[in-house]
Amino acid sequence: MNLLDDYRKEIELIDKQFITLFEQRMDLVLKIAEIKKKHHLQVLQKSREEQVIENALANLNKKKYIQCATDFIMQIMRISRDMQKQQMQFAHTSGKLLNIKNKCKTIGFQGVAGSFSEEALIQYFGEEVSRKPYEEFEDVFLGLKNNEVQYGILPIENSTTGAVNVVYDLLEKYGYYIIGEVYIPIRQHLMGISGASFGGIKEVYSHTQGFEQSTDFLNNHKHFRLIPYHNTAVSAKYVSQIKDNTKAAVASRRAAQIYNLDIIEENIQNKNNNATRFIIMSKDLFADKQANKVSVVFSMDHKAGTLYNLLGAFAENELNLVKIESRPKCDNPWTYYLYADFEGNINNENTKNALEQIQKASAYFRVLGSYLTANFNK
Numbered sequence: 001m002n003l004l005d006d007y008r009k010e011i012e013l014i015d016k017q018f019i020t021l022f023e024q025r026m027d028l029v030l031k032i033a034e035i036k037k038k039h040h041l042q043v044l045q046k047s048r049e050e051q052v053i054e055n056a057l058a059n060l061n062k063k064k065y066i067q068c069a070t071d072f073i074m075q076i077m078r079i080s081r082d083m084q085k086q087q088m089q090f091a092h093t094s095g096k097l098l099n100i101k102n103k104c105k106t107i108g109f110q111g112v113a114g115s116f117s118e119e120a121l122i123q124y125f126g127e128e129v130s131r132k133p134y135e136e137f138e139d140v141f142l143g144l145k146n147n148e149v150q151y152g153i154l155p156i157e158n159s160t161t162g163a164v165n166v167v168y169d170l171l172e173k174y175g176y177y178i179i180g181e182v183y184i185p186i187r188q189h190l191m192g193i194s195g196a197s198f199g200g201i202k203e204v205y206s207h208t209q210g211f212e213q214s215t216d217f218l219n220n221h222k223h224f225r226l227i228p229y230h231n232t233a234v235s236a237k238y239v240s241q242i243k244d245n246t247k248a249a250v251a252s253r254r255a256a257q258i259y260n261l262d263i264i265e266e267n268i269q270n271k272n273n274n275a276t277r278f279i280i281m282s283k284d285l286f287a288d289k290q291a292n293k294v295s296v297v298f299s300m301d302h303k304a305g306t307l308y309n310l311l312g313a314f315a316e317n318e319l320n321l322v323k324i325e326s327r328p329k330c331d332n333p334w335t336y337y338l339y340a341d342f343e344g345n346i347n348n349e350n351t352k353n354a355l356e357q358i359q360k361a362s363a364y365f366r367v368l369g370s371y372l373t374a375n376f377n378k
Helices: 002-038 046-057 063-103 116-125 137-145 165-174 208-212 215-219 232-242 253-258 306-316 349-361
Strands: 106-110 130-134 151-158 177-185 189-192 203-206 225-228 247-251 262-265 275-282 293-300 321-328 336-343 362-374
Touching: 002 063, 046 063, 106 116, 106 137, 116 130, 116 151, 116 177, 116 232, 116 275, 130 137, 137 151, 137 165, 137 275, 151 165, 165 321, 165 336, 189 232, 189 253, 203 208, 203 232, 208 215, 208 225, 208 232, 208 247, 232 247, 232 253, 247 253, 253 262, 293 306, 293 349, 306 321, 306 349, 349 362
Parallel strands: 106 130, 106 151, 177 362, 203 225, 203 247
Antiparallel strands: 151 275, 177 275, 189 247, 189 262, 293 336, 293 362, 321 336
């Protein structure tokens, strides 16, 4: 055992050296991020990363470790990229949000006070901004159309339940643009009026997403009658108003506080890392030089290799494709719109080249937005 202890002590000494070198590397990574931010460069520089890996492996004496060493260096590169993204996003966000805030008077959202949409709105624009609630998702689009609000905010994707498809469809229907995004953690709670008990609950109200995000808990309580409602916060408001201790809602802690409800069971969501992505919409397309994400929608011709050529445009131009989502075209059965998000800026040459390639290969094409990611509390 003495020999084992000796080896472990040697590893601990090496690890101390690793940490010292790691700190030095991260300090340099953040300095590089500042330069990239200043010159509007992309975080991912694929050719540069390949060269770094090649140079590092050239120092490897024992070739039997080559695969492990490659994995090790690639992990460090991934951590470095994440650090740079956080640094660049944090540095950009304050000014960008302030500019938008100064231009707007009222923001539209779906639901009522205490909804996750309102929480995302406050997170992005601040508590003091004027806000206007709407009953349905489409009402927010109509509010924009009628100039009742300057911007709208809506959920478009949840980490557990996936895309909010109706919002994708409405974006295409109205032809509006994404000018920003924000991620917020989703914590669902079972709540009722004062005096309501777990055993006495018969009906539970919530948005369908609230139910879908809490299926593990709800499936263990089959006696609950689940009643879909417009919105989680609207559900909480309804339960508060009818004052029936057999009825409960699934909603946020903030909704419970606003509508004076008691939380009967906390954190009933399936996943503790559950989060929702909200988009900020405008009637106008912005092309800010600081934007670091692009969203597009396109449709394909029915030809062999079309999808391959479309997706190849991202790889050829060293653009990181973050997400692709398909939605059926309502006016043409068995044909689809493809919604894609990727890291980039429409003012940059590589992004322009990719967009030109996609447009040429597509039966339909539209830029949905070029905007700054604002990953608050992601």
